[in-house]
Amino acid sequence: MKVIEVKGITKTYNPDKVPVEALRGVDLTIEAGEFTAIVGPSGSGKTTLLNIIGGLDRPTSGDIWIGGTKLNDMSENQLIKFRQKEIGFVFQSYNLIPVLTTAENTEFVMLLQGRSKSERDTRVKELLAEVGLSDKLDKRPSELSGGQQQRVAVARALAAKPKFILADEPTANLDSASTSNLLDIMEKLNHVEHMTFVFSTHDQRVIDRARRVVVLEDGMIKSDDRK
Amino acid sequence: MLTLKLAWKNIWRSRTRSLVVVASIIIGVWSVIFLMSFSLGMGDSYLQSALKNEYGHMQVHHPNYKDDQEAKFTFEEGANVGSIAGVKAYSPRVLSNGMLSTGHGARGVIIKGIDPELEDGVSGIKAFVKEGEYLETGDQRSILVSQKLTEKFKLGLRSKVVLTFQDENGDMQSSAYRVKGIYNSGNAMVDEMRVFVDKQSLAQLMFKNDSLGNRIHEMAFMLTGTDQMDTVQSQLAALFPGELVENYKQLAPDLALMETQIKTSGYIFIFIFMLALIFGIINTMLMAVLERYRELGMLQAIGMGKPRVFSMVVMETFLLSMVGVPIGYLLGYISVKSFGTNGLDLTAFSKGNEMFGMSSTVYPIMDINLFIQLGVAVAITSLVASIYPALKAIRLKPVEAIRKL
Numbered sequence: 001m002k003v004i005e006v007k008g009i010t011k012t013y014n015p016d017k018v019p020v021e022a023l024r025g026v027d028l029t030i031e032a033g034e035f036t037a038i039v040g041p042s043g044s045g046k047t048t049l050l051n052i053i054g055g056l057d058r059p060t061s062g063d064i065w066i067g068g069t070k071l072n073d074m075s076e077n078q079l080i081k082f083r084q085k086e087i088g089f090v091f092q093s094y095n096l097i098p099v100l101t102t103a104e105n106t107e108f109v110m111l112l113q114g115r116s117k118s119e120r121d122t123r124v125k126e127l128l129a130e131v132g133l134s135d136k137l138d139k140r141p142s143e144l145s146g147g148q149q150q151r152v153a154v155a156r157a158l159a160a161k162p163k164f165i166l167a168d169e170p171t172a173n174l175d176s177a178s179t180s181n182l183l184d185i186m187e188k189l190n191h192v193e194h195m196t197f198v199f200s201t202h203d204q205r206v207i208d209r210a211r212r213v214v215v216l217e218d219g220m221i222k223s224d225d226r227k
Numbered sequence: 228m229l230t231l232k233l234a235w236k237n238i239w240r241s242r243t244r245s246l247v248v249v250a251s252i253i254i255g256v257w258s259v260i261f262l263m264s265f266s267l268g269m270g271d272s273y274l275q276s277a278l279k280n281e282y283g284h285m286q287v288h289h290p291n292y293k294d295d296q297e298a299k300f301t302f303e304e305g306a307n308v309g310s311i312a313g314v315k316a317y318s319p320r321v322l323s324n325g326m327l328s329t330g331h332g333a334r335g336v337i338i339k340g341i342d343p344e345l346e347d348g349v350s351g352i353k354a355f356v357k358e359g360e361y362l363e364t365g366d367q368r369s370i371l372v373s374q375k376l377t378e379k380f381k382l383g384l385r386s387k388v389v390l391t392f393q394d395e396n397g398d399m400q401s402s403a404y405r406v407k408g409i410y411n412s413g414n415a416m417v418d419e420m421r422v423f424v425d426k427q428s429l430a431q432l433m434f435k436n437d438s439l440g441n442r443i444h445e446m447a448f449m450l451t452g453t454d455q456m457d458t459v460q461s462q463l464a465a466l467f468p469g470e471l472v473e474n475y476k477q478l479a480p481d482l483a484l485m486e487t488q489i490k491t492s493g494y495i496f497i498f499i500f501m502l503a504l505i506f507g508i509i510n511t512m513l514m515a516v517l518e519r520y521r522e523l524g525m526l527q528a529i530g531m532g533k534p535r536v537f538s539m540v541v542m543e544t545f546l547l548s549m550v551g552v553p554i555g556y557l558l559g560y561i562s563v564k565s566f567g568t569n570g571l572d573l574t575a576f577s578k579g580n581e582m583f584g585m586s587s588t589v590y591p592i593m594d595i596n597l598f599i600q601l602g603v604a605v606a607i608t609s610l611v612a613s614i615y616p617a618l619k620a621i622r623l624k625p626v627e628a629i630r631k632l
Contacts, residue, residue: 056528056626077532084530091629095525099236111229112530156529 002065003164003196004030004053009062011048011219022048023059024219030164033194035187037201037210045219046200047168053198054087054166055079067163084112088157090167094149096141102128102152103137109160127155131185147178154185164196171203183209230535234542238550241515248511249551255500256555256601257562263493264563264591265571270489271592277482279350280417282475283318283447284456287463290471292444296324298395298433302470304441311462313455314448316348321429322444325392327372327422329380336376337421338390340429349449352410352423359384359408366425370404373418374411382406390422392433400432413587497601501608504548508612512544516616523620524628533621540620544613545606552605556598563591 011023022045030036038046051057052064055071064071066086074082083089096105106127107120115123128134131151141149150170157165167186171179187209189195199206207213215223238245278284289300304319321340326333339346343362347353352371353361362371370388377383384406391401404424412418426443434442446467450459456474463472476483516523526536570588 051626054528056629080527080530080532083528089525089529091525093521095522095629097233097522097526099233099240108229109529112532112535160530 001032002029003032003034003067004028004198005065006049006053006059007063009049009052009059009064011045011052011057012060015060022219023052025062026216026219026221028214028221028224030196030198032163032196033190034212035190035197035210036212036214037199037207038214038216039201039207040216040222041202044216046216048219049216050166050168050198050200054089055083084109085160086163088160088162088165090150090153090157090165090170092169092172094141094146094153094173096149096152096156098141101138101140102133102144105141105152106155106159108156113160123159124155127158128152130158130189131155132181145178147174147181150174150178150182151185154182154189158189158195164198167197167199169201169203170199171201171206176205179203179205230539230542234539235546237515237519237539238543238547241518244511244514245547248507248547249554251507252504252548252551252605253555253558255504256552256605257558259493259496259500259601260555260559260597261562261591262496263597264559264567264593265589266489266492267592267594268567268571268589270485272589273485274482276412276414277479278449278475280412280414282478282482283349284450284453285448285460285463285472285474286478287446287448287467288444288471288473290469293471296322296444298323298393298444301395301434301442301444302467304443304446305466308446308448308463308466311459311466313450313452313459315451316345316449318342318346318349318447319426319441319443320346320445320447321426321433321442323392323429323433325390327376327380328389328391329382329386331380331382334376334379336390338392338429339421339423340426340433341423342426346423349447350412352412355410355412356408357411359406361408362423362425364425365427366407367428368402368404369407369425371408371410371423372406373421374409375415375419376422377406377409379419382409384409388422390424394433394435396435402428402432493597497604501604504605505608505612508544508548508609509615511547512540512613512616513619515543516540516620520623520628521630524623524625527621527623528625528629537617537621540617541610541613544609544616548605548609552602556602559598560593563593566591567593 006026006028009023009026010021013020013022026049038049040046048057052059055066055074058072066082069082071079071082097108100108103124106124110120110123125134128137131154133148133151133155136144136148141152144152154165171182174182183206186197190197199210201207212224212226214221287302289302292300308314308317319342323338325336325338327336341362343364347361356371357374362369372382372388382388386406387403388406389401389403391399394400410418430442448459448463450456460472460474523536527533567590570590572588574587
């Protein structure tokens with residue numbers, strides 16, 4: 001089942017001044033349960049592609065479908081609601097809410113969705129157990145290591161039961177042990193819960209674990225290999 | 228609830244910065260309350276002095292007396308005025324503009340012929356007697372003069388003065404009096420202009436043909452409260468048909484103007500405070516928003532809608548402002564209550580105050596409406612001040628904000 005489908009995506013920044021073509025006709029389909037790394041050198045367009053897939057940015061041309069829903073025609077508010085329900089985000093800098101605890105950060109999206117307290121509590125405990133942070137429920141981000149914060153971010157991304165998770169350079173700020181631990185968790189979620197993961201990365205450790213590697217260069221797909 | 232919880236936690240992120248805003252609100256609220264209460268107290272001191280010394284809450288005159296203060300424009304004293312509900316005291320007066328002559332000079336004065344007992348109920352003049360004694364009914368040749376006049380004309384107790392005035396026929400009358408009492412009401416301007424004698428002794432000279440009648444020029448009333456004014460005024464109008472019944476606001480529009488001016492100056496205080504506050508809040512909240520640019524972008528990225536982000540920033544501003552208001556209220560309440568009981572001694576400025584009939588000790592007056600107005604003003608100001616930072620927060624592009632360092 002297609003989770004993500006992009007066709008003929010182009011993205012040009014500053015079209016009226018000094019145009020920069022970040023994407024030049026990208027076609028990509030990602031099926032449910034895939035564990036995909038989008039790789040490429042800096043400026044290759046991988047973050048731009050991820051932002052467009054995540055509904056954070058709009059393509060200059062081309063179409064994008066998520067779970068069969070076309071994003072191109074959605075208004076800003078519709079996109080926000082769509083992201084809330086259908087997409088989980090993991091950012092390079094964790095981006096947790098510093099004033100909230102681990103549990104509160106994890107349940108945040110569910111609160112936005114208006115889920116009941118009992119449902120939230122159960123899901124938070126379940127998710128934090130999965131990412132190995134059951135004993136850190138009441139800790140604030142400042143009391144956690146970088147690896148632990150990123151695991152909270154993964155738990156938060158999963159909380160709303162999205163169609164897939166977009167992770168933009170999720171290991172860029174982590175040491176080897178934390179990276180390995182995070183990738184173990186993501187792989188497990190992929191295997192056990194069939195959660196679809198799409199990473200942008202230059203981290204060889206992530207590339208080695210990915211089952212599909214899409215290489216971008218100069219805004220175009222250079223290769224697309226499944227292991 | 229989520230937005231409220233997050234807003235509350237957010238305002239304590241930068242504790243020092245938030246406390247500076249809270250402190251400025253506390254000081255602002257407290258100072259406005261105190262300044263306004265002080266102004267109200269000062270205004271009330273002036274008003275009470277004017278009511279006691281000059282107008283009372285209400286006066287009755289012959290309709291022509293106000294324009295042409297001739298002795299013939301009198302009316303009958305009437306009976307039972309004291310039994311009207313709301314009337315605390317009343318004083319019938321025979322008045323004349325005359326000349327006070329002494330061995331050291333002469334000056335024009337208002338001669339007030341009073342019933343000593345009734346007059347004391349209205350003006351409380353007996354308590355102001357500093358030397359000698361107060362008048363008694365039937366004191367034929369006694370006069371009560373002010374300390375100001377005794378200083379000016381070197382008068383003492385039992386000094387002789389001569390009053391010259393026109394009777395109702397236009398003939399000049401002169402009569403000698405001896406100083407029985409010297410008073411100081413605290414209103415130098417008024418004191419210098421008036422002397423008191425027994426009503427009957429003045430009436431005998433003024434209304435020769437009708438000296439035993441109840442003819443008077445003025446009836447002054449003190450009421451139990453200003454809220455009774457309209458009711459009493461209409462009852463007096465019925466009791467004295469054809470006479471002019473006026474309340475103090477009609478008698479002295481400057482008093483009404485002063486009351487309005489105090490209120491207006493209060494609004495100006497509040498406006499200035501709000502103006503200072505609005506910039507302080509905008510600055511603080513703008514800093515708070517710009518500092519959290521990436522986080523706000525992340526919130527929108529993971530699905531927090533713009534209305535929710537907007538209301539979160541508005542709520543943060545509102546909560547930040549409202550934390551200071553109760554503390555400002557409390558400080559204002561304590562200081563007004565304390566000075567309201569013990570008074571604020573302005574002896575250093577008392578000469579100037581007395582010129583205008585104000586006491587040297589001011590008792591600030593608490594006005595609950597001021598608390599409400601101030602609270603509402605701070606709330607509105609904080610909401611207005613939050614709009615720009617909140618717009619800034621929702622106008623950011625998540626995709627750009629997330630990447631901001």
